[in-house]
Amino acid sequence: MADPDAGARPGEDHALGGPAAESISTDADTARGPGRVLVAVYGLFAVAAGARATVQLTWQFDEAPLAYLLSALAAAVYVVATVGLARGGRAGRRTAVVACTIELLGVLAVGTLSLADPAAFPDSTVWSGYGSGYGFIPLALPVLGLLWLRHQSEVAAEQAEERAVEPGQNSPPKSPPPKSPPNSSPPPA
Template sequence: MSERIPRATSSGAGRVLIAVYAIFALSATARAGVQIAGRFSEAPVAYLLSALAGVVYILATIGLAGHGPGYRKLAWAAVAFELAGVLVVGTLTVFDGADFPDDTVWSVYGRGYGFVPLVLPIIGLWWLRHTRAR
């Protein structure tokens, strides 16, 4: 009996998904770096959350672009964590924005980024499921 191998997450439409994750990894990390370096004391929680989002996007990009079960597990973990982060931070910023004097990538469900941070992990999880071994 042969073992069923999942399809590569980096093929077909997965390439577009990886490109979007890479863009978000770069933009979130750069934004957080500038914020932390220049005005960390103004909103440390928000800026650290933006840095965390950048790291999560980097890990998701690596996981989706890589080949093999370890990369796939990394992608599942990063994308699931991303969705949880967007939902938790988004909800907190909607109901109690005073705790966040400046926006994060995930504030108000990614409003500052056209809500892409809310939609992206849903598409990412769907893609991981779609490309699984059957």
């Protein structure tokens, strides 16, 4: 017996899930596709670093003030990057680029300092040893983030170009908004 709703619920008609939507690279959106994975990881680190910094600053501040303040800085940077990536748009991308850049410099600086002068970092932070306590993800994240943001701003620039080429933006003629190219929409099954 055929399920009449099978086509309407593409996400649930197989145990492993229905076919995915095709690449969304025509849409500038930092929190879609691979970007959503980035936002998820950034969100995790925002929560993890934030909680850790809160505990350190509240109960153990005197033990290693420098390390714990850096922990708090790292947490703030992760929060800002997460919000920037999740919101997207021109402002969101710019915010995220700044946050990712600070993050990259931070993990490189703290990583180097923690190896060169371990006495200053008696207790580890997210960025100690280039993030070795977190599987070096803190080192990879800003690089991936900046690459993704560069890709997204290229996509956005292309879109803006296309929009500029299309004549008469404020007088919509017969065709609906040029969101989807005609050849990419399959006939209804």
